[in-house]
Amino acid sequence: MSMLVHAEREGAREALSVRAAVGDGWAVLGRHLRKVRRAPAIVVMTQTMPVVFLLFFGYVFGSALAMPGSEYRAYLVPGLLVATAAGGVMTGMFQAAQDSHRGVMDRFRTMPVSRAAVPLGQALADLVTSAVGMIPMILVGLAMGWRIEGSALEALGAFGLLLLFRFAATWVGILLGLASRSEEAAGQLGSATFMLPLLSNAYIPTGNMAGWLRTIAEWNPISAVTTAVRKLFGNAAVPEDAAWPVTHPVAGSLLWSVALIAVFAPLAVRRYARG
Template identity: 45%
Template sequence: MTPVIPARPSGALPRSGWALRDGWTVARRDLAHWASQPGQFIVGLLFPIMVVLVFAYLFGGAMAVPDGGDYREFLLPGMYVLTMAFGVEATFTAVATDASRGITDRFRSLPMSGSAVVSGRCAADMLNSALGLAVMVACGLAVGWRFHGGLGAALAAVGLLLLLRFALLWVGIYLGLLARSPEAVMALQILVWPIGFLSNVFVSPDTMPGWLGALAEWNPLSATATAVRDLFGNPGWGEGTWATRNALLLAIAWPVLLVAVFFPLSVRRYRRLSR
């Protein structure tokens, strides 16, 4: 019996529904992999949880926060940001693994929406990141962190964190399609880790050399960290610079810029695979 290949729907609305269905199918496939092999998710959370415990109980006593604030309340919003940033490694590895094994090419040969592979990966990783953020918030509450800005402000802070993850997700998708080798994750770590620590997550940029402090203040991670500290009602490092005073604006502008750059690059790279 000859298989019948369904025709691609015509019209904007039917094609959109088709793309959403195919994207959700790919997302379910990725989620099924995590459900059957939860080790990757657990290991991905161990590092930020370990850092929280080390800084909260080992180094925290030596850290001075303005106005005598609790260092743990200062630290945790920054750790939420780092958790979102380090998630780019998992995205990169998953995309590069599928590309290196030819799975992505097989998807491209099927009668499915051309955007389903990247949109499905995006949906699965965002669900994974939301769960990881919930675990980190629970860890923060366990070590004494609290939010004081009200529920609405706290939800807005969570929204900013997920917006940052969404933007960095497209960076991971593009680099994964570009590298097509999961072993290249070590090179990505060399890039991501310095960017993550060159921020105001752990210490004030005022303690750094002038040029280095300026880079830290304009780091997208610093903008989100400062904005979510304000929304959570947690202590920060003061409001001496334009970047600090306008952290909320930058926490939205940086992710929008990253998506504007890396989303079209990801789509273009996906279409050019195997050419």
């Protein structure tokens, strides 16, 4: 009987803890959104660069590849949307490092706030700004001739995968930002994440890559998400001779995203709580 009472108490305590984390997380979300409104430079930079890349790759590289220009642009837009989602690593790292090394995290730790709320609020704020930031990329892509060929439900699924992957990538960045030695170190490491989409099928097909490089590219989470988004938008067929995450892109994308959240979110919360 006592064990049953103890289990019920533990369950109630966990429910209260989750409720507190969510409630406090919404409050921290508001703080981050106000911060973005006062200093939008990083958001403008991270959302403007993909549009510049779309114009550059679409009109310069498109003429140099075997695909015709319009076909390559249809191939490229989903890849750049996923590359932008993967940029959550960089923005999450930079913002977490900034708050950590400027004493903001220390002030939060002195408040009666759930330890999970602070990193959760940052991740949610990044998700909101990313959802808004997709709009310019989509509009430019449409102006360049890209079209959503799939059904409305499939298109919603593609956008859902993009946001889920962005959420997962942000948790990776938050952990790395909290673990960084300085803002400068976080900025340098964040800039290096620019290479991740290059080692994937975001910009070019992996079929002509060297064997070892193709294996790395196809097991890159970005490749699975990119293939899934292209499939759901109806922009490209799924390769049949690729690695499992690419031949089963929707399942692979979900598994990669859930795995990243399951691993990095608890680690980020623990790192924040430890100080």
